Amino acid sequence: MVKGDPRVIRGWTMYDWANSVYSLTITTAVFPIFYLAITHTDGQDQVLQRYGLPAQSLYSYALSAGFLLVALITPLLSGIADHTGSKLQFLKGFCYVGAASCAGLFFFGLDTLWIGLFLVMMACVGFSGSLIFYDAFLPEIAAPEDHDRVSARGYTMGYIGSVILLILNLLMVMKPGWFGIPDRDGLPARITFVTVALWWVFFAQFAFRVLPNGTAGVAQEGGVFWNGYRELRKTWRELQHTRRLNAYLMAFFVFNMGIQTVMYLAVTFAKEEVRDVDATGAIVPIADHSLIISILLIQLVAIPGAYLFVRLSKRLGNINALTLGVVAWLLLCIAAYRIHWAMEFYALACGVGFVMGGSQALSRSTYAKFLPETRDHASYFSFYDVSYYVGTVLGTFAYGLVFQLTGDLRNTVIIIGSFFVVALVLFFLVPRAEVDRASLRAE
Numbered sequence: 001m002v003k004g005d006p007r008v009i010r011g012w013t014m015y016d017w018a019n020s021v022y023s024l025t026i027t028t029a030v031f032p033i034f035y036l037a038i039t040h041t042d043g044q045d046q047v048l049q050r051y052g053l054p055a056q057s058l059y060s061y062a063l064s065a066g067f068l069l070v071a072l073i074t075p076l077l078s079g080i081a082d083h084t085g086s087k088l089q090f091l092k093g094f095c096y097v098g099a100a101s102c103a104g105l106f107f108f109g110l111d112t113l114w115i116g117l118f119l120v121m122m123a124c125v126g127f128s129g130s131l132i133f134y135d136a137f138l139p140e141i142a143a144p145e146d147h148d149r150v151s152a153r154g155y156t157m158g159y160i161g162s163v164i165l166l167i168l169n170l171l172m173v174m175k176p177g178w179f180g181i182p183d184r185d186g187l188p189a190r191i192t193f194v195t196v197a198l199w200w201v202f203f204a205q206f207a208f209r210v211l212p213n214g215t216a217g218v219a220q221e222g223g224v225f226w227n228g229y230r231e232l233r234k235t236w237r238e239l240q241h242t243r244r245l246n247a248y249l250m251a252f253f254v255f256n257m258g259i260q261t262v263m264y265l266a267v268t269f270a271k272e273e274v275r276d277v278d279a280t281g282a283i284v285p286i287a288d289h290s291l292i293i294s295i296l297l298i299q300l301v302a303i304p305g306a307y308l309f310v311r312l313s314k315r316l317g318n319i320n321a322l323t324l325g326v327v328a329w330l331l332l333c334i335a336a337y338r339i340h341w342a343m344e345f346y347a348l349a350c351g352v353g354f355v356m357g358g359s360q361a362l363s364r365s366t367y368a369k370f371l372p373e374t375r376d377h378a379s380y381f382s383f384y385d386v387s388y389y390v391g392t393v394l395g396t397f398a399y400g401l402v403f404q405l406t407g408d409l410r411n412t413v414i415i416i417g418s419f420f421v422v423a424l425v426l427f428f429l430v431p432r433a434e435v436d437r438a439s440l441r442a443e
Contacts (some may be wrong), residue, residue, distance in 0.1 A: 003140070003141060003142055003143045004141075004142060004143055004146060005141070005280075008141050008210045008211065009141055009142060009150055009153070009212060010206075010210075011206050011207045011209060011210030012100060012134075012137055012141055012150075012158040012205035012207055013021040013075055013150075013153050013154040013156075014155065014202075014204070014207050015130075015134050015154075015204055015206075015207035016134075016154040016155060016157045016158035017094075017132075017158060017160070017161035017203050018095075018159040018161070018162070018200050018201075018202070018203035018204040018206075018207070019127060019130060019134075019158070019200055020157075020159065020161055020162040021161060021162045021165045021166070021196050021199050021200060022108055022123065022127045022196055022200060023127065023162065023421055024162035024163070024165075024166050024295070024299065025125075025162070025165060025166055025169055025192060025193075025195075026102055026193065026196055026197050028061075028106075028295055029166055029169075029292060029295055030166075030169055030170075030173065030189055030193075031168070031189075031193065032059075032193050033189075033288065034108075034186060034189040035055070035059055035108075035192075036055070036056075037186065037360065038108065038110055038186065039055035039110060039111060039113075040055065046110055047110075047113065050076070051113075053359040054102075058117060059120065060396065060400070061349065062117040062118075062124075063120065063122045063124050064122040064396070065120070065121045065210075066120070066122070066123070066125045066128065067124065067128060067389040067390075067392055067393050068389075068393060069121070069125050070125055070128040070129050070132075070385075070386075071312060071386045071389045071390050071393075072122075072374060073129075074129055074132050074377075074382050074384070074385065074386065075382045075386060077090055077091075077382075078133070078136070078378035078379045078381065079130060079233075079235070079378075079382075080138075080247045080440070081378040081379075082120055082235075082377070082378045082379045083421040084273075085183035087133045087136055087137065087377075087378050088133075088213045088379075089135055089213075090133045091133040091208075091211075092129075092204075092208060092209075094125070094126045094130035094133070094199070095126065095127035095130045095200065095204050096201065097125065097129075097214075098122070098123050098124075098125070098126020098129075098130060098200065098319065099126065099196075099197040099198075099200040099201045100122075100126075100192075100197065101119045101122040101123035101125075101126055101153050101195065102119075102123050102193050102197040102200070103194050103196075104119045104185070105119055105120070105123070105190070105357050106190045106191070106194050107189070107190075107437055108193075111126060113202035117326065117439060118358065122435065125227075127390055128385070129169060129283040131385060132381055132382055132385040133376065133378055134207075134383075135167065135368075135381045135384070135385065136377040136378040136380070136381040137211055137212075137276055137377070138150065138151060138364065138365070138368045138377075139368045139371055139377050140212065140377060141211075144369050145164070146243075147365035147366075147368045147369050148309075148310045148313050148314070148362060148366075148369075149310055150316070150365070151362070151364045151365035151368070152307055152309070152310045152357075152359045152361040152362075152365070152372060154378070155302070155306050155357060155361040156302075156306055156357075156361075157304050158320070159299045159300070159303050159357065160303065160304075161199075161203070162299060163296060163299045163300060163348055163367070165195065165196070165199050166295075166299075167294070167296075168195070168197075169192040169195060170292065171172035171406065172188045172192055172195075173188045173189055173192065174304065176188040177284045180294075196369070197239030197280055197443065199406040204261075209346050210412070210437060213373070214321055216256070221371040222419070226241075226280055233422050234379075235374075235379035235383070236383075237382070238372065238374070239383065242370070242372060242413055243431055244430060244431045245370045245371070245372075246333035246369075246430075247426070247429055247431060248319070248366065248367065248370055248384065248428055248430050249367075249384065249387055249432040250385060251364060251426035251427045252363055252367070252384070252388075253387040253390075253391050254391070254418070254419055254422045254426055255322075255326060255359075255419070255423035255426075255427070256274040256363070256387070256388050256391040256392070256395075257391040257392070257394055257398075258397035258417075258419035258420045258423065259329070259359060260334075260355065260362070260388075260391060260392040260395050260396070261392075261395035261396055261399050261416050261419070262329075262352060263356070265293070265348075266352070269290065269409050269412070269413075270286055270294070270335075271283075271285065271286065272344055272409050273340070273409050273410065274339065274342055274344075274345045275340060275342070276290060276342040278371075284399065286342050286345065287317075288344075290342050290345075292298075293346070294332045294345060294346055295349075297346060297349045297350055297353060298349050298352055298353035298356065299353065300353065301349075301350050301353035301354045301357070302353040302354065302356050302357030303354060303356075303357060304354070304417070305353060305354035305358045306355065306357035306358050306360075306435050308354075308358055309321055309358025309359070309361060309362045310323065310358075310361070310362070312324065312358075313362055313366075318362060318365070318369065319360060319364040319366070319427060319430050319432060319433065321358075322362055322366065322427060323357070323424065323427045323428065324425050325355055325358055325359045326420050326424045326427055327354045327385060327418045327424065328350060328351075329355055329359070330347065330420040330421065330424065332351050332352060333413055333416055333420060334417065334419035335348055335351070336413050337410055337413045337414070337417075344390075345347070348417035364384075367381075367384050374424075385395050390393050395416075395419065398415050399412045399415065400414070402415045403416075410425025
C-alpha cells in the first residue's frame, strides 16, 4: 500500500468520528447522569444499601477493570496481529464488542446492576482495545512528515462527530416529544445508548472498507499464541535499544496520568467546588446544563488546538511543542485550584479543550514518528496504549486516594499538577535524536 493515499487517510479518520461518541455520550455526559438516577432514590444510594458499596465506586471500579483487562490482553493480541497480519480483524472485533455493550446498556437497571456494570467494563474494553489497532495503522498509511497532520485530523473528526451526536442525544433526553419517545423509565436516555452503538458501527465501516487487510510476507509457523508472545518479546527487546523512544514513553506515561485524570474527573470536581448564581440571586452548585455546556466547549475548542500544535511541532519540533503543552497544563492546574464560579469554569474548560486537542494528537503522532523501521506496528503501539491505560488507572486512583485522605477536592488539583511537573522534567530529558543504547555501551 502506498503511503499518503487520501482515500485511505479519510477512511482512517472516520474511525475517530465513529468511536468518539462512546467517550463523550457514555463516559462523560449522558450515562453517568442516568446511572446516578437509576441507583439513587430520594438522594439515597440504593446500591450502598443493598451491597454495602457506593454506586459511584462500583462504576469507577468497572471502568478500571476494563482498562486493566485491556492492558493485560492487548500486548499479546498485538503480537498475534503483527505475526498473522490481522490488525483489521482485531480492530473490527473490539469495535463490535464495544458497540454491542453500549447497546446492551439500554436494559440497565438496579435489578440488573451487575450485568450492567459488566457491560460498562466491556464497552470500555471494546473502545480502548480498538484504539491500539487503530493507532497502529498511522505509520502504515502516512509518511513520517505527515503523522502530525493526519493524527490531528483524526482527533478533529472525533471531536466533531461526538459533538453532533451528543447534541442530538441531549435533545432526545430534554425534548423526547420531538422524537415521539415516551418520557418514562428513562427511555430517552436508554435510546441514546443504542444510537451510540449504531453510530459507532455504521461509520466504522468507512474505515474497514479502505484499511489494509493483512500484512504480506509474515511467516505463519508454529502456534498462534506462542508466535504472538514471541513477537511481543522481540518488540520489547528492540524497544530497549531505542533511548529516545524509551524516554518518550516514560514522559508520556506521566503526562497522560495528568491529562486523563483531568478529563475523567473534571466534572466531579466542578459539581462539588464550583458555584453559580440562580435567577433569584441565590448561590447554588453549578447546574447540570452548565456542565454540559462546558463539555461541548472542550470538544469544540479542541479542534483549533490540535492544528495549532501541529504548526508548533513544525516550527519547534515535536518534543518542544509537547513541553509547551505540559507547561500549559500546569498553568491550568494552578488556575483550577483558584476558581470558584461558573464563568471561571467556562474559561478553564476552553483552556483545557485547547491544550487537550493538541496534546492528544501530537502525543500519538510523535510516538509514530519515533518508531524504528518495522512492520510490527501493533506490537509497538500496544506498549504506547498500555502506558496510556495504566496511567489512567493510576491517575484516577491517586485522585480518589488524596480526596479520601484529605476530604478536600482542591487538594486533588495539587497531585494532578505534580504529575505535570514530573512530566516537564522527563520531557527535557528526551533526546532530540534517536540514540541506540547498544552503541552507547560499545563506546
